[in-house]
Amino acid sequence: MAHLVMGFLDMSDNPNFGLWMFLSIGAVCLFVVFIPLVSWIDSRRKEREAFYKADTLRRLTEASGEGARAALELMREEDRLKRIRMLEGFKIGGLINVAVGLGLSMLLYSMVGGSGGPFMVGAIPGLIGVAMLVYVFFLAEPVK
Numbered sequence: 001m002a003h004l005v006m007g008f009l010d011m012s013d014n015p016n017f018g019l020w021m022f023l024s025i026g027a028v029c030l031f032v033v034f035i036p037l038v039s040w041i042d043s044r045r046k047e048r049e050a051f052y053k054a055d056t057l058r059r060l061t062e063a064s065g066e067g068a069r070a071a072l073e074l075m076r077e078e079d080r081l082k083r084i085r086m087l088e089g090f091k092i093g094g095l096i097n098v099a100v101g102l103g104l105s106m107l108l109y110s111m112v113g114g115s116g117g118p119f120m121v122g123a124i125p126g127l128i129g130v131a132m133l134v135y136v137f138f139l140a141e142p143v144k
Helices: 002-009 017-063 065-112 118-139
Strands: none
Touching: 017 065, 065 118
16 A cells, blocks of 8 residues: 555656656646636527517517517527427437447447347437437427
């Protein structure tokens, strides 16, 4: 145990010490600085988009009698596009999960063979993908 502690304290003799320090500091910077910064920038972007959308809708409704109708149509169209994007995301997610499940099953079957059946672990993501696809194609309300 003392050998491990002394080896850790005397790490400056290690030829890879500089690389180790660089990677350690980089990992800390990634989680302490970069990820919160990106999150803050994204929230500011969403805030600006919501502000401009509300301003545009306000101007449309104040413009004329047709402005209110145009604003309602704009809101309906945005809601329709949002639902289409959500359903397309479910389709892609379902296909990816089915593919991961099949790949995992084939990998485990080739590693272990037919003994025991650990290859059935691949059924977990595969069935999640099937459930997502069933929702999209059979249960979700169609987008008009």
